[in-house]
Amino acid sequence: MKRREFLKTCTAGVTVGAASLPLLRTTHAGVEAGKQNIDPDKLSEAAHKYFIPGKLTCCESILMAGCEALEVKSNLVPDIALGLAGGIGLQGKTCAVLTGCALVLSLAIAQRENEYPKKKMATLQAVARVYNAFKEQLGNTECRSLCGLDLTTPEGRKRLQEGVKEQICTRFVQVGSELLAKELQKL
Secondary structure, three states: OOHHHHHHHHHHHHHHHHHHHHHHOOEEOOOOOOOOOOOHHHHHHHHHHHHOOOOOOHHHHHHHHHHHHHOEEOOOOOHHHHHHOOOOOOOOOEOHHHHHHHHHHHHHHHHHOOOHHHHHHHHHHHHHHHHHHHHHHHOOOEHHHHHOOOOOOHHHHHHHHHHHHHHHHHHHHHHHHHHHHHHHHHO
16 A cells, blocks of 8 residues: 555544544533532432442442533443552552542533643642542552552452442542542532
8 A cells, every 4th residue: 555545544534533533522511610519418429329339339430420410421431430440450559539530520620621731730730639638538549558458369359349348448439529529619
């Protein structure tokens, strides 16, 4: 294939790909800049509903509750958050409650700010505030330290399902969702 033919093929592929992008974009209704009225208790209750009875991961639960509060609908939610569970792929690193909060804050700020430098700075600052408040309240941000489990092992995953999720991790979902709601109210 000659260079020009290759470039034409790529251009056609990009055009077709771009046409499908609206299907992947999120939609939102009724949320205007400066008009957030997010109840921390309701967001926390929704996150808990997805986490324990709904059997989603902490990250998925925070993302679902946050998207509901923002009236964001996407066929990517909650699946886009699944790999962040257990401190990113069960590795015990940053608590997935925090990564879920980061996702929601990114979406919320993107709804209000179009200029990339401002959007980026606002998002990073909001996420940092939630991260620091979470660490201050709970003393740590690492999944393995918070839950006390090595989720890379079958024993750790079994203990999580046998009670650690409900007895320990529920508190992290509650704290994270309340911090998220308070941050969303500031936007």
